[in-house]
Amino acid sequence: MITRRHALKSAAVMAAAFASSPIRTLAQSTEGAHKLPPLGYAYDALEPFFDAKTMEIHHTKHHQAYVTKLNEALRDHPDLQKLSVEELLKDLDKVPESIRGAVRNHGGGHYNHTLFWQCLKKDARPLNPDGNLIKAFGELFTSEDDAKEQFVKTAMGVFGSGWIWFAVDKEKSLKLVTTANQDSPLSKGMTPLFGLDLWEHAYYLKYQNKRADYVQAFAALINWEFIEARYDKIVA
Ligand code: MN
Numbered sequence: 001m002i003t004r005r006h007a008l009k010s011a012a013v014m015a016a017a018f019a020s021s022p023i024r025t026l027a028q029s030t031e032g033a034h035k036l037p038p039l040g041y042a043y044d045a046l047e048p049f050f051d052a053k054t055m056e057i058h059h060t061k062h063h064q065a066y067v068t069k070l071n072e073a074l075r076d077h078p079d080l081q082k083l084s085v086e087e088l089l090k091d092l093d094k095v096p097e098s099i100r101g102a103v104r105n106h107g108g109g110h111y112n113h114t115l116f117w118q119c120l121k122k123d124a125r126p127l128n129p130d131g132n133l134i135k136a137f138g139e140l141f142t143s144e145d146d147a148k149e150q151f152v153k154t155a156m157g158v159f160g161s162g163w164i165w166f167a168v169d170k171e172k173s174l175k176l177v178t179t180a181n182q183d184s185p186l187s188k189g190m191t192p193l194f195g196l197d198l199w200e201h202a203y204y205l206k207y208q209n210k211r212a213d214y215v216q217a218f219a220a221l222i223n224w225e226f227i228e229a230r231y232d233k234i235v236a
Contacts, residue, residue, distance in 0.1 A: 032071025
């Protein structure tokens, strides 16, 4: 039987518990080797192409969850905590089997989104007509329209969740590739240059089932300044 005294005592214990440990637990859940990087711009900066609500949920919930779960996976592996997410993904074989799947998925999710945010910008300058990247595109596509058409077609060919990428292989040649889930081109011996998130969480609020419209909207948000500088560094 619960007496009033017991009830009061329980309430006091509960209050004490809420005053200390849950707050500490909450703080601990955001600690770890890996952190959610800031987006670098406002959530509504890419309107009307990518809407503010999607950007906010995508960054604060989806990307945050990849970071949190990566840190959880690495909790008992202080040696691996010292490695960057790039180092982990480039050589998943050195990650113990018990956490390899988690590092592949959540490390991949963290890395892919970190790069993705940087590749987006509204009113970005066009591709430099004298740059190295436009020459590399010229070896893959016959025209700008051809590039767009192949990009959309390839993106539409990804069944389920994944990414479409321009990535640079070991011979420093530019490729249009796709990956499933949160797999990163880094784990396939390539360096991703820029990519587009094809998970429904990236577009469903605004575009629902119309993935093609979302993929086409991306053309208006490509941060060529960032991507061309990245390309020059990768192939240097
Ligand atoms: Mn995403």
